[in-house]
Amino acid sequence: MQYNSIIFFIFIIASLLLYYITPVKYRNHFLLIINYAFYSYFDYRLTFLLIGITSVNYFIGEAVRKSRTDDAKKTYVVLGVVFNILILGFFKYFNFFIESAKGFVSILGWNINLDTLNIILPLGISFYIFQTLTFIFDNYYEFIEGKYTFFEFAVFASFFPTVVAGPIERASRLLPQIKNDRQFSTENIKRGFALITTGMIRKVIIADSCGAIINHIFADPAYYKSIEVLIAVLLFTIQVYNDFAGYSSISRGVGMLFGFDIMINFKQPYFANSVSDFWRRWHISLSTWLRDYLFKPLQIKFRDLGNWGNALAIMITFILCGLWHGASWNFIIWGFLHGFFMSFAIMNKKFKDKLKSLITSPPILNLLQVISTLFLVTLANVFFRTTDINHASQIFGQIFSFSNSEFAFRFIKIFLAYSIVSFAFDYFEKRYNSDYFLAYIPAPIKYGFIISSWFLIFLLIFSSDKLPFLYGQF
Amino acid sequence: MVTDQLKKIILDVLKLDEFEFQDNTTADQVPGWDSLSHLNVITAVEKEYSIRFKAYELLKLKDVGDLQNVINSKLSSAK
Structure with missing residues (x-):
């Protein structure tokens, strides 16, 4: 079901x-x-x-x-x-x-x-x-x-x-x-409904619409131009987040309807200012599981190695994290990359601090950190989405072919539209400091927004091909 | 009761000037005490008191009070 x-x-x-x-x-x-x-x-x-x-x-x-x-x-x-x-x-x-x-x-x-x-x-x-x-x-x-x-x-x-x-x-x-x-409790019902609504918007409206485009391009990258494949890669970063955060939000919402408080799984992961910060915000139920039951015991075992011990424990944890997602080399590479990014940051902390001290304005520093984190996450995601290493190199090859596309502007518009909607949800979650913020926004806007969203959700559920949840396959 | 000695070790490792530790203070309430710096706190404690924790003793710690208790029991059993 x-x-x-x-x-x-x-x-x-x-x-x-x-x-x-x-x-x-x-x-x-x-x-x-x-x-x-x-x-x-x-x-x-x-x-x-x-x-x-x-x-x-x-x-x-x-x-x-x-x-x-x-x-x-x-x-x-x-x-x-x-x-x-x-x-x-x-x-x-x-x-x-x-x-x-x-x-x-x-x-x-x-x-x-x-x-x-x-x-x-x-x-x-x-x-x-x-x-x-x-x-x-x-x-x-x-x-x-x-x-x-x-x-x-x-x-x-x-x-x-x-x-x-x-x-x-x-x-x-x-x-x-x-x-x-x-x-x-009526409060639980309201909050649960707000969470289910947010989850459905993320899944049905944002993730599935992105997915429909991505599936075409990833199925036959050679057919598409440089920028189109690049946009597909960027769109996948939006899809995978909204798909799984949407799913988690619906789970939490359903739990709340039945009187349960299920843990929060995502906290604006794309606002993260480092890869380790990303993992404190992304798939939190898995990352904290791995932290408490795998990373910490390893870290204690390797504690005499100092920072190398931390780096080694991270590498092992994240390679296994990749393997947990699926039995394929692509997931292992994806996990390896995340482990490598974090270990590299630990081993080169002094250099990183020096680099940071060059930029004196905190908002600009934060923005640069967020953008570079997003870049690394998006890069690793190519391995998450592709089926094998050949497929991944095909994607990279096509992006760097620098072929011209007459539809470039159209693709950019699509990407911007979905990013803005996805960003808006994160922004309000942060501003209200709650993932069921929909229950709290002023009444006329709330009802207008909820009714029109559900109209669109049902329209899409009835009319278009439903895509399975990405994380359902793990 | 968290001793001044333990407080000082933690503050030194985390490079903090001051922090009011209670028995039920948890790592995530202390600025800079994350899962990576936790290792530095533990090794500094082991060095200062010349003790060696078992993994199990560290993994079940819930708060600073627990850490103090493990240190105390290690020190008293060493006597």
Whole structure:
């Protein structure tokens, strides 16, 4: 069930009504039923896998909590990590490793007889595995207070607003919300609706319209001129942000309708003034997950190496971050580039500070930093969008062909239009210091804006080809 | 209770003139104390007190008060 589909609206309205009619003490039971119904809508067989992973991770997490010695706790954590990596490795990376091994061996001039398997990628597996792992980690670090039942954990693991593509919630944040009673509140409904509206505008109006253009150009870059391919690359930076921020905003909004506070996943990432600042604002649920459960342990392990230790921990974290997105060399390169940009900044901090001191005006310095960060992010994004390295070099080759386009002005206009709308949302989010700012703007503007937006959203949902959420494939 | 010695180490590493630390002060409330400079704070603390933390002890820290407690327990067990 895609968020940008009519069936989803019917599902939300019907389940919301039934949810608030249900007595408070049975609401979690009802929630568990709709969680599994929502997930089964994609493929009911995969629901059994979800239940299986839920069960194993619950019992390991509980074993961590109950263990008395540090060594015993650690053993269970290792067991949990190995189990989840094996599952993820099988479903997501098996064929990639076989293909890469074959390629590597053939370079050496040998031949091996290995077959890839016809494995389907279970929907949302990267997200819900990471989400359920937090139960094991948070028990280990004692971030969770008290015991949670298997039933409460099952609601958490299959939580329908986050199960398909995040935000990757923490056991220590969401489980207490599941345990506590949730009362109906009109304020939550208003905020939830504002978030869903913003999310739909970002996804259906901005991201999908950009996507329609980008898909054509990326499918056959040789057919397009220099500036057209460049604009497609720039437009992709707008698309990928609005697609995923839109998705996250809808998830948060749906959660709020049901009385939950799901974590904020994006905070104006394109206002970032460095690549590390970008990662404090982009896909925050994943970046903080990686920071707390991967980067920090690595950083402590390498602490005797000083700054080199920091740089090494960052490189490992971001290469794995790339691999998390998908089993392909392109994602590994994308992760490597981000890791490299940050490590380079750490290792050359003195030079960076010197460079910064040359510009005395803070607003100009900030603007230059934002632009250079955007440039690096956009550059790395080429690898995120292309299918393989050949495809990426085709894109770069076409941009640097400097071929003339008679449609240059038209492409620039399209790019400017979408950037301005996307920028405007970020600007108001920052100004109101809230992602549900739509609930707070003056009434006449608010209603006019919301009604016309939904008119456009429904028009696009009914009339044009709906594009799947980009992060749904991970 | 955060000791003056610990306060001084943190202020020195983060190059801050003054900051009022409470037991429940968290790293993100202190200017400049991010995930990168955290490493410098930790190594400076280890050097100053001649102690060595276990990864697990550091990863479960929630606030400065926790850090002080771990230091105290390390120092008392070393005696």
